[in-house]
Amino acid sequence: MSGAADERDRIRAAMDRILTGRPERSNGALTVVALALEAGVPRNALTQRHLDLKNEFYAKVKERGHPTDVETRLRKQVVRLKELRQKDKAELEQLRADVQGLVRVVNQLTVENRQLRDFMSTPDPVVRVLPVQHTRPQHD
Template identity: 75%
Template sequence: MSPAHDERDRIRAAMDRIFKGTPQHSNGALTIVALAQEAGVPRNALTQRHLDLKNDFYAEVKTRGQIPDSEVRLRKQIVKLKELRQEDAKELSQLRTDVEHLVRAVNQLTSENRQLRNALAQPDPRVRALPTQPHPSRTP
């Protein structure tokens, strides 16, 4: 499918409308997607056939000191991801502390259990095993 004969003119007109803040067919975002929508051309017209117009568009955005909407979205996403990383780091630190405490508790209980088993194994143990009670639901 060949491009329309007025495709370049439509793209330039769309660029003018977007930069003037008067888009008619798009949201006016400073993106190639919005420019293609505003010009009524497929996006690949800008990414494959008219690279010079795409580059001109981004150069003008940069000249005006404006940040493309895609970059604004990405910057917001970066901030959010950094916040999530901080939260994850705090949680990981807390989990590491919890593991240390649990390891100490297991070691202490293992030591106490060993001492009680040794005391029970002595000829006259100070610790006596209590008789087990049958479970109420298991009585015949």
Template identity: 70%
Template sequence: MTPALDERNRIRAAMERILAGAPERSNGALTVVALATEAGVPRNALTQRHLDLKAEFYDKVRARGETPDSEKRLRQQLLKLKELREDDKAEIARLQTDLEALVRVVHQLTVENRQLRTELATPDTRVRVLPTQPRPTD
């Protein structure tokens, strides 16, 4: 038996054990990693040499009405990313509101600063000399 044929036979046998719920070497997860471990082959045997067996495995998993573990993890990750995106949207909206308020404050302070500088630059004609009171004599 050629090594490739033996490898294919081991992968098919491992596929049947995992799908039957009786794994011998792996944790029985519905993943390519578990299938490769169960078959005693490197993972790249399924991802590079025997793509048809990998596809067949996932087809059988889906035919049973189950979702492969890798797909479940990806779906969970997708949900988490969507939640984070919504959180980011809310944060961006809050920051935009804060930015608008800060721009208004900076504008108001700029106007006030300009007024104060103008007042300092012009002599104040409102300054008056107050009369002094006579000193009491001893």
């Protein structure tokens, strides 16, 4: 038997073991990595030389109705990223609102500062010290 035929036989046998839940060399995950490990072949044997077997494996996995481990992991990651995106979006909206408020305060303070400087530049400005108001806690 040639090396390629032997390799294909080992891949098919590994496919059967994984799909029936009886892995011997791998963790039994429904991935090309696990299939290659189970068959005792390098991963590139499935991704380059035996694409038909890789596609057949994924087709059988899909027929079972169970998502692959990679798909399950990626779906969880997509959900997490969408949640993070929503959180970031809400935070960005709050920051934009805060910036607008701060711009208004800076503009108001700029006007008041200009008025105060104009007033202080007049001859003999009258400056009065206002009493400091202390806030006291209210008791019910």
